Amino acid sequence: MATKNSLYVKRKLPPCSAACPAHVNVQGYVSLIQKGEFREAVELIRKDMPFPAICGRVCFAPCEKACARKNVDQAVAIRSLKRTVADVEREQGRVRGEPIPRRYDKKIAIIGAGPAGLAAAYDLVKLGYPVTVFERMPEAGGMVRYRIPDALLERFVVANEIAYIQDLGVEIRCNVEFGKDTNLDTLRNEGYAATFIAIGKLSETSSLPPELLSEESGTSIILASPITLETRIRGVFAGGDATKTKPAGIIEAVGAGKHAAVQIHRYLSSQDLRAGREEIEETVWIKNWEILDKKPRRYIAKKGEPKLRISFEEVVEALEKVKQKARFEAFRCLACGPCTECLAEIGLCETDKPLIDENLCTGCNICASICPFGAISKDEKGVAQVDEELCKGCGICAAHCPENAITMERLTNEQIMIYALAGFRG
Amino acid sequence: MSEWKTVSIRQELIKEIEKARKTGRYRSTSEFVSEAIRLRLEELMRVGGIPVEKRKRYLEVPEQLLYTPKHTWAQITPEGNIRVGLSDYAQGHLEGIAYIYTELMGKEVKKMEPFGVAETWMFMFDLYAPVSGKIVKFNENLRNEPHLINEKPYDEGWIVEIKPKNSLTLEQELKDLLSLRQYKKWTSKLEGRIRVK
Numbered sequence: 001m002a003t004k005n006s007l008y009v010k011r012k013l014p015p016c017s018a019a020c021p022a023h024v025n026v027q028g029y030v031s032l033i034q035k036g037e038f039r040e041a042v043e044l045i046r047k048d049m050p051f052p053a054i055c056g057r058v059c060f061a062p063c064e065k066a067c068a069r070k071n072v073d074q075a076v077a078i079r080s081l082k083r084t085v086a087d088v089e090r091e092q093g094r095v096r097g098e099p100i101p102r103r104y105d106k107k108i109a110i111i112g113a114g115p116a117g118l119a120a121a122y123d124l125v126k127l128g129y130p131v132t133v134f135e136r137m138p139e140a141g142g143m144v145r146y147r148i149p150d151a152l153l154e155r156f157v158v159a160n161e162i163a164y165i166q167d168l169g170v171e172i173r174c175n176v177e178f179g180k181d182t183n184l185d186t187l188r189n190e191g192y193a194a195t196f197i198a199i200g201k202l203s204e205t206s207s208l209p210p211e212l213l214s215e216e217s218g219t220s221i222i223l224a225s226p227i228t229l230e231t232r233i234r235g236v237f238a239g240g241d242a243t244k245t246k247p248a249g250i251i252e253a254v255g256a257g258k259h260a261a262v263q264i265h266r267y268l269s270s271q272d273l274r275a276g277r278e279e280i281e282e283t284v285w286i287k288n289w290e291i292l293d294k295k296p297r298r299y300i301a302k303k304g305e306p307k308l309r310i311s312f313e314e315v316v317e318a319l320e321k322v323k324q325k326a327r328f329e330a331f332r333c334l335a336c337g338p339c340t341e342c343l344a345e346i347g348l349c350e351t352d353k354p355l356i357d358e359n360l361c362t363g364c365n366i367c368a369s370i371c372p373f374g375a376i377s378k379d380e381k382g383v384a385q386v387d388e389e390l391c392k393g394c395g396i397c398a399a400h401c402p403e404n405a406i407t408m409e410r411l412t413n414e415q416i417m418i419y420a421l422a423g424f425r426g
Numbered sequence: 427m428s429e430w431k432t433v434s435i436r437q438e439l440i441k442e443i444e445k446a447r448k449t450g451r452y453r454s455t456s457e458f459v460s461e462a463i464r465l466r467l468e469e470l471m472r473v474g475g476i477p478v479e480k481r482k483r484y485l486e487v488p489e490q491l492l493y494t495p496k497h498t499w500a501q502i503t504p505e506g507n508i509r510v511g512l513s514d515y516a517q518g519h520l521e522g523i524a525y526i527y528t529e530l531m532g533k534e535v536k537k538m539e540p541f542g543v544a545e546t547w548m549f550m551f552d553l554y555a556p557v558s559g560k561i562v563k564f565n566e567n568l569r570n571e572p573h574l575i576n577e578k579p580y581d582e583g584w585i586v587e588i589k590p591k592n593s594l595t596l597e598q599e600l601k602d603l604l605s606l607r608q609y610k611k612w613t614s615k616l617e618g619r620i621r622v623k
């Protein structure tokens with residue numbers, strides 16, 4: 001299995017992030033909402049994908065289907081929370097992206113300004129590549145722009161999210177049809193080093209090079225490897241609905257775009273396209289669901305809820321109410337996954353973890369039995385070991401170690417005792 | 427609105443103020459003093475004496491316009507139409523403005539009834555007509571740049587033009603609108619009030 005280990009990178013995620021094709025750090029941004037840090041929450045979402053407001057409205061929410069809170073009552077309203085944070089940010093003023101400095105010269109062409117193409121462009125421009133997106137229709141957005149009714153997804157939402165991507169430095173050329181106005185040869189002559197084709201569901205009229213195409217269950221699709229997204233032509237990648245027989249949701253497209261960005265970056269920097277693949281493992285530390293209290297969900301799972309109609313004098317209070325509601329809902333999250341790389345918790349994770357003195361540890365196993373997250377286990381020598389992904393730095397093990405073999409990096413022993421005792425009384 | 431403070435003034439200055447009062451521009455000594463303080467503060471802000479974060483934004487309220495209590499203004503254009511827009515107070519609450527919907531061209535609107543909706547990312551706000559009449563013009567620039575309302579609420583950020591029904595009713599309706607002084611009073615009252623629904 002040596003080959004497998006070198007190809008795969010293991011990544012432990014909470015169920016919500018594991019279920020999301022874009023692996024958005026749900027637990028992280030929900031915990032930021034708990035603290036009332038809405039702006040930081042949107043920034044955390046934008047690290048993984050560029051469409052917080054669109055996905056907050058029309059995503060199929062695979063995260064909610066996987067939410068571990070379903071074992072207690074209902075799932076946390078993750079989609080509504082995402083919509084709220086994105087809207088609150090815009091409600092307090094215009095949002096503009098900062099242009100990202102170029103770090104590479106190799107130009108990248110992306111065909112199709114749908115969610116997959118734009119997500120790929122977003123990730124590539126963040127890496128520092130000059131990216132140009134070609135779109136057949138007069139406006140960018142693809143299916144999101146032309147197929148979803150205004151009642152579910154307002155037009156300005158799409159325009160605004162795309163404008164943000166353009167602010168970062170992505171060039172979008174509309175009214176350019178691939179196959180008619182441009183093709184692979186002209187793109188290569190213009191100096192594009194790699195091309196990503198994300199033109200969505202193929203129509204019969206689309207004129208593509210025949211070596212790209214393939215027939216599958218009666219529909220023609222673009223043949224691309226599911227692992228590397230490479231097509232039969234070197235330097236040409238394809239993803240999204242164009243490579244599938246059935247159309248998928250927006251978040252699947254975003255996931256495909258992100259995947260393509262990683263592959264194109266590897267291709268252009270001459271790395272192995274099959275290396276460094278992520279293997280996602282769903283991790284939940286809660287074992288006993290009965291002891292948890294039930295809390296009703298605060299958002300109704302319904303798309304396109306009407307907007308609040310208020311007068312100008314009520315804005316401040318109404319906005320506060322919206323924020324309060326979101327915070328209450330966010331507190332329903334059990335934080336059941338391993339410690340995520342949430343921005344707010346970096347301080348805690350980096351500085352506070354238990355240190356085990358191997359000379360003092362007698363292997364009594366008390367720490368392993370007391371740890372609420374199951375983060376401690378014994379190695380073959382009988383010495384306790386801490387799993388840093390599961391550890392949340394609570395300090396209970398340090399408080400209970402009879403040999404004083406465990407110390408915390410940041411907390412003093414007195415503080416640990418206070419925390420531990422409070423935990424037991426509660 | 428901040429609370430009242432007592433300011434002591436030298437006797438010789440009071441005499442000067444009394445003279446200024448005779449011109450009829452100020453109704454009381456305190457009104458003169460408050461305006462003087464405001465002007466002084468604005469001057470300090472201009473030269474940068476007050477750090478940016480401590481500056482209080484003063485609402486901009488042009489004199490020649492007429493206002494409704496629902497924060498729309500009215501202005502008579504040379505063609506005799508009534509141009510309608512949103513006041514500075516309203517635009518301060520519309521930072522997340524996304525779209526403006528109005529009734530269609532040629533539609534009759536009534537005084538103090540909504541003629542359109544300003545939509546932000548989270549809320550909708552009704553826009554109230556200052557006079558009755560027919561909508562004859564819409565500011566097309568707002569379709570693509572609704573932020574014009576934030577930047578220039580009193581000129582380029584106008585919303586619609588209404589053609590009044592007849593001059594007789596128009597005169598009466600314009601009389602009912604708030605003047606600059608009345609509108610200022612109304613907004614300062616609103617700023618000091620918290621309404622809980």
